[in-house]
Amino acid sequence: MNIEVKAAPVAADALLEPPVIARVGVIGAGQMGNGIAHVCAVAGLPAVMLDAKPEAMEKAVATINRNLDRQVSKGLLSAEDKAAALARISTSSDYAAFGDCDIVIEAATEREEVKKIIFGQLVPHLKPSALIASNTSSISITRLAAVTDRPEKFIGMHFMNPVPVMKLVEIIRGIATDEPTFQAVMTLAQRLGKTTAVAEDFPAFIVNRILVPMINEAVYALYEGVGHVNSIDSAMKLGANHPMGPLELADFIGLDTCLSIMQVLHDGLADSKYRPCPLLVKYVEAGWLGRKTGRGFYDYTQTPPRPTR
């Protein structure tokens, strides 16, 4: 009996060449934006950063300088390579600066409405072939892509904090993301020295679906009096071999970002197990956002940082 074996159909876009990325734009010059610009520049890619506030960009360049020095002192980078990397970084407060970028990576505050406004401002300045990536920690890539003129060239590129140190980048395709975009971003992540994990477009993807509910649970443990800040963090560092305790890590990520991620999980999965801890909500309402505001579960004006509970 003859069995006819048919080749699986090949999507038309799989035959197209992925675009080459030679110049990167970064929106948001906070802790993630400066880290993304840093690793691009070290990998030889010119990177232009934009932020709502000029002082945020000045601070970002100073942070990059300090973190490059850290790599030089550890012997990971030569002084010449550091100088060359710094020279590849520029800043602008005008979206027109993204006109010659092959990809723009958005790393602004974790609020859907903020990101959607940014994409509306960005799109008119992009060349037709330019890709857009979002570094969102949790928000639907499909929904963000839908407000742009190029959902097929839109993708999630989720770096981990601190970007120069952490090996992983999660890659998330929206429903419309095409194959050349996916391939181009996989190649870019490799060029930046990162390892990729591909995640489907579900709330908070893989890392934060697992990590941030653990942090939220640590805040519940604090809220319910199971332990003090120090005992909770020591327990997880020494008892589970985590490099940082969950409350220290929450402060490091930013409590506003942790809360936004829990809200996306709670809204998106409609399961009460993702309810943000009321104490986390209260800290964010107080403006105690962690390291970036000098106070969270620790007070960073003290050396060493002193637990606030």
Ligand SMILES: CC(=O)CC(=O)SCCNC(=O)CCNC(=O)[C@H](O)C(C)(C)COP(=O)(O)OP(=O)(O)OC[C@H]1O[C@@H](n2cnc3c(N)ncnc32)[C@H](O)[C@@H]1OP(=O)(O)O
């Ligand atoms: C929320 C999300 O969407 C996803 C996420 O990113 S979740 C967060 C994922 N990251 C983690 O889990 C990090 C856990 N912590 C660690 O792995 C380690 O503690 C660490 C790598 C951050 C630092 O380890 P270390 O090198 O032993 O510590 P140390 O040299 O004392 O560095 C600590 C400081 O350097 C930073 N850091 C270290 N090397 C750095 C570098 N090359 N570039 C930038 N920052 C660096 C740390 O953020 C911290 O900042 P301060 O300058 O304010 O102190």
Ligand SMILES: NC(=O)C1=CN([C@@H]2O[C@H](COP(=O)(O)OP(=O)(O)OC[C@H]3O[C@@H](n4cnc5c(N)ncnc54)[C@H](OP(=O)(O)O)[C@@H]3O)[C@@H](O)[C@H]2O)C=CC1
């Ligand atoms: N923190 C973490 O550990 C990680 C965060 N992420 C994600 O990365 C993104 C950025 O987070 P992170 O760097 O921590 O946040 P930060 O708060 O450190 O930085 C965000 C920056 O974006 C700026 N910004 C806000 N609105 C605009 C705008 N309209 N145009 C330009 N810039 C704007 C903010 O300015 P201002 O302060 O003036 O509002 C701020 O400088 C978020 O989506 C977050 O979820 C991903 C991985 C890890």
